[in-house]
Amino acid sequence: xxxxxxxxxxxxxxxxxxxxxxxxxxxxxxxxxxxxxxxxxxxxxxxxxxxxxxxxxxxxxxxxxxxxxxxxxxxxxxxxxxxxxxxxxxxxxxxxxxxxxxxxxxxxxxxxxxxxxxxxxxxxxxxxxxxxxxxxxxxxxxxxxxxxxxxxxxxxxxxxxxxxxxxxxxxxxxxxxxxxxxxxxxxxxxxxxxxxxxxxxxxxxxxxxxxxxxxxxxxxxxxxxxxxxxxxxxxxxxxxxxxxxxxxxxxxxxxxxxxxxxxxxxxxxxxxxxxxxxxxxxxxxxxxxxxxxxxxxxxxxxxxxxxxxxxxxxxxxxxxxxxxxxxxxxxxxxxxxxxxxxxxxxxxxxxxxxxxx
Numbered sequence: 001x002x003x004x005x006x007x008x009x010x011x012x013x014x015x016x017x018x019x020x021x022x023x024x025x026x027x028x029x030x031x032x033x034x035x036x037x038x039x040x041x042x043x044x045x046x047x048x049x050x051x052x053x054x055x056x057x058x059x060x061x062x063x064x065x066x067x068x069x070x071x072x073x074x075x076x077x078x079x080x081x082x083x084x085x086x087x088x089x090x091x092x093x094x095x096x097x098x099x100x101x102x103x104x105x106x107x108x109x110x111x112x113x114x115x116x117x118x119x120x121x122x123x124x125x126x127x128x129x130x131x132x133x134x135x136x137x138x139x140x141x142x143x144x145x146x147x148x149x150x151x152x153x154x155x156x157x158x159x160x161x162x163x164x165x166x167x168x169x170x171x172x173x174x175x176x177x178x179x180x181x182x183x184x185x186x187x188x189x190x191x192x193x194x195x196x197x198x199x200x201x202x203x204x205x206x207x208x209x210x211x212x213x214x215x216x217x218x219x220x221x222x223x224x225x226x227x228x229x230x231x232x233x234x235x236x237x238x239x240x241x242x243x244x245x246x247x248x249x250x251x252x253x254x255x256x257x258x259x260x261x262x263x264x265x266x267x268x269x270x271x272x273x274x275x276x277x278x279x280x281x282x283x284x285x286x287x288x289x290x291x292x293x294x295x296x297x298x299x300x301x302x303x304x305x306x307x308x309x310x311x312x313x314x315x316x317x318x319x320x321x322x323x324x325x326x327x328x329x330x331x332x333x334x335x336x337x338x339x340x341x342x343x344x345x346x347x348x349x350x351x352x353x354x355x356x357x
Contacts, residue, residue, distance in 0.1 A: 001035075001036055001037060001038035002032075002036055002037060003037075003039045003040075003311065004032050004037050004040050004041065005041045005043065005307050006022055006041065006044075006046060007300055007303055007304060007307075008024055008025065008044050008046055009025070009044045009045050011024050011044070011047070012046065012047045013046060013048045013049065013052045014052050015049065015052045015054075015055045018034070018055065019033055019034075020032050020033070020034065020037070020052060020055065034055055034059040035059070037059070038061070038062075039061065039062045039063075039064065039206075039210060040056070040061055040062070040063045041063075041064050041066060041206075042063060042064070042065045042066065043066045056078070060079045061078070062075065062076065062078070062210055063076040064206050066202070071198075072202060072205075072206070075206075075209075077213060079214075082216075083216030086217060086341070086344060087216070087217065087218050087221075089344050089345060089346070090218055091218075091221060093223070094221065094223070094227065099223070100152055100223045101149070101150075101151070101152060101155070102350065102351075103223045103224065103343075103351055104152050104155040105149065105155060106350060106351040106352065107224045107237055107238075107240050107241065107351065108155050108156075108159045108162075108224065108240070109353065110240070110241040110352075110354065111159065111162070111243065111244070111353070112139060112142060112159070113143070113353075113355045114355060114356055115139060115163070115244050116136065116139045116140065116143070117244070117245070118170075118173075118244050118248060118249060119136050119139060119169045120136060121173075122169055122170070122172055122173045123135075123136055123169075125173075126172055129172060131169065131172075132169050132172060135166070135168060136169075138165050139162055139165055139166065142162050142165075145158065146158055152223070152224070155224070156224070159224075159240075163184070164183075166244070167183050167184045168183070170252075171183075173252045173256075174193060174252060174255050175255065175256045176255050176256070178262050179192055179193055179255045180192055180296075181193035181194065184197070186198050188268070188270045188294075188296070189295055189296055190294075191296050192260075192264075192265045192296050193255065194296070195265060195295075195296045195297050196251045196254060196298065196306060197247060197248065199298060199303070200250055200251060200306070200310055201239065201243065203307075203310060204242055204243075204246060205236075205239055207330070207333055208239055208242075209232060209235045211333060211334050211338075212235060212337055212340075215338060215340075216341070217234060217337075217340070217341060217344065218234065219232040219233075219234050219235050220232055220233060220234070221233060222234035222235070222236060222237040223237060224236075224240070225237055234340075238336060238337065240353075241336070241353040241354045241355070242333065245356040246313065246314075246329055250313050254306065259305055259309055260302060260305060260306070263299070263301075264299055264301060265296055265297065265299065266296070266297055266298075266299050267296055268294070268297055269293075269294055270292065270295045271292045313329065314328065314330040315329075316328065316329055317329075318332065318356070320335065320354075322335065322339070323335065332354055336353075336354055339351065
């Protein structure tokens with residue numbers, strides 16, 4: 001089953017003979033079948049007719065609505081979980097400090113190991129670069145300290161320190177001179193590399209969320225990311241191990257292989273008063289946050305390029321140690337969510353993150 005992407009303004013999704021039809025503003029029509037569709041992404045403002053909505057509902061096809069900037073707007077889910085006993089165990093573990101400490105160490109260890117693997121790849125290319133050498137050694141040092149952490153906040157501190165080191169090294173992997181990367185930025189992304197990173201993180205985020213919901217867990221209850229109103233903490237927890245091997249490596253390749261060009265990006269004024277390009281003033285760590293800021297986003301053509309190539313990336317295979325066989329990245333994500341469920345159900349003792357060699 002496939003994920004379908006509709007990138008359009010003023011298009012119309014309707015049903016014809018139990019087949020989805022999408023009418024583009026220029027009059028062209030695209031068709032796709034319900035039984036072949038797992039998830040529908042809508043990027044832009046389109047109309048969904050009542051008959052099409054019923055067909056989505058009948059086939060339990062999840063619909064994710066993204067802004068034209070690729071940021072999350074809303075989601076339609078037609079099949080909620082009834083597994084209250086599993087969720088009860090999930091909530092109970094919020095009060096289990098030993099479980100949380102063990103969980104956080106596993107998640108952060110997996111994330112840093114994957115960051116270290118990519119940093120090693122970059123370092124091999126630039127053997128004389130002292131910053132890359134120092135980055136690799138510092139990441140190793142953090143990994144050595146991690147098992148001795150006694151509090152989740154200490155682990156979060158290690159995770160943050162490792163990410164700062166890692167993104168300091170990532171800039172050396174980007175080859176085109178026009179591709180800007182000045183460290184990780186979001187809400188809004190301040191350069192073209194961050195625009196691609198943010199969008200691919202969003203895509204994997206929603207894939208993980210869908211699998212969590214299908215397995216009957218609560219997306220809002222995680223353990224590395226603290227529980228806050230509106231924060232899907234478990235999704236963010238499980239995203240960490242896939243950032244570097246899936247999203248970051250893809251982003252670097254998209255620039256270095258010439259898939260993306262300067263005209264695939266646009267600079268936008270984000271404002272705290274703009275619904276289409278909102279500025280997240282809540283994240284500003286100042287007494288009087290600014291009301292506007294320039295950010296960089298993918299164009300419509302840029303989004304199409306990234307979606308096409310990233311979907312292909314998700315279908316690439318990698319050896320999955322727990323099952324001792326090759327799986328696509330998409331199936332590996334699904335298997336890791338199932339593994340998480342077994343941990344919460346006390347069927348297994350320790351979460352084992354996906355780690356690349």
